[in-house]
Amino acid sequence: MARKSLVGEVADELLDRIISGEFVPGALVPGELELVEHHEVSRMTVREAIKTLTAQNILRVERGRGTFVNPVNRWSSLHAVLRATSEGTNGNDAAVQLIELRRMLETGACELAAARISEDDLAALDVFVGQMRDAHDAGDLERFVDADLAFHDVILHASENAFVAVLFEPLSRVLAERRSETSAVPEIQEHAIAMHQRVASALHSRNPHAAREAMDAHMQQTLDDLRTYVLKS
Secondary structure, three states, X not given: OHHHHHHHHHHHHHHHHHHOOOOOOOOEOOOHHHHHHHHOOOHHHHXXXXXXXXXOOOXXXXXXXXXXXXXXXXXXXXXXXXXXXXXOOOHHHHHHHHHHHHHHHHHXXXXXXXXXOOHHHHHHHHHHHHHHHHHHHHOOHHHHHHHHHHHHHHHHHHXXXXXXXXXXXXXXXXXHHHHHHHOOOHHHHHHHHHHHHHHHHHHHHOOHHHHHHHXXXXXXXXXXXXXXXXXXX
């Protein structure tokens, strides 16, 4: 058990070095002897740590050439991807990709929710839009973000697809951090309020096509605002 723990520690330290940009995608990872010296562990521990990261597709071993870092989009560990997203140096790409993921999942969830959402949930959406307006007027960023996240959470659960909510749960911390970054811009808040109202109205109509279109327009506006006000690209 102790050896497994040590292997995990070395694997985490290697992942830290990758996420920090010390070893960029495509880079050759130092050989066993150098890693043994750096981490002050045995060669067996280093080998097992490399195996751990290779199994998660973070690293790839090329026979006769060495061990290389894979790009994040090839990683198969959600935990590692989330760490790279929240702690990595390439935050701009991660921010765009997160919206792309939300667009793929949330437009479908909104379409499903249109035919399944309860009257109580519809009322909750209206409450959260009102809270966003109040928070915007009061300059209360934390309350604005909380209402924004709660609005989307209602829709995800109203889709009545258990997989959707489960997929989003690990993303909650990263989503909250990103919302706090983008929602600090007053213009983005104004756009978000209008788009949330549009989504709520579409759901009130119980029209799946309109609901999907409204959420898709919201995601496009979110992406446009990110590029205009935050990434400035």
